[in-house]
Amino acid sequence: MSHSYNTTTNINVGVYEESWWIQTWLSPLEPHRRHDDVSNQRVGSVGNWVLGMSEFESWSAGPDGTVNPALICYGDPGVGKTYIR
């Protein structure tokens, strides 16, 4: 009984490890880490106005083929700095 349990565990670890190797082979980048950091540091309702812009709504919700697929947001890094510091 304990033998078959060990066998199952080894197979699962093997599958997990292979999947990890393949993912790392696809790309060494791990962007979810940066995302979690930025997400956790975001303050209050900052930037919410972007989500209400008509450009954002058309871009995110428009049916395929009826809207341009790209949305570009541009601005100086740290806009609003002059008011606060």
Next chain:
Amino acid sequence: MLTSNEISSLVIDTLRDQTRGQSVAVLGLYCDYQARGEQSAVNMIGGLLRQAIWGEAGIRGEIRSAFNESKRRGGQGLRMPDMLKLFVKVVSSIDRVYICVDAVDELLPKSRLEFLRELRRITQDAPSTRLFLTTRPSIQSELVRQLRGAPYVIKIVADQGDIASYLTQKIEDDKAQDPDSMTEDLKNNIIRTMLGKASEM
């Protein structure tokens, strides 16, 4: 301050919340000047592909065979044409795919041009894909040119709500250090005054 990566993370989180349970993938990348060496175009598309297959029960057959094939040839990474083929195949099986890339201006110029060209090709080959890009103003017109057509454009500015949020946070931080120095009245006064100043500019 209101930074592009805050906007990007907000857009990513919002799209994920709104589409939970649907056949939708929200893929995010943050370009970083300090990581520009490893942020080549092919690694960037690979980073998107990793996220697109995230949470799937097993590795897809076509990816596994590409991996085994590369192992036979000595273990090199995928080249761009093969990477693109895999990526388009995977995202074509998803109803809607949002690709969000923060601070495109921080990539090496050569990587940036290649990456933008491939992103445009992806939106053509897989019409269910949408691109969200943030950048400094200096290369905004280059992005518009590279992507062709007329992409949507939003200028990032700090609005009054943003400024009030930051001020509140900053005051709360100070208060935590010295609780007696800040009364509720003083706090509201500061925020009102600062917002008044901001609207005069």
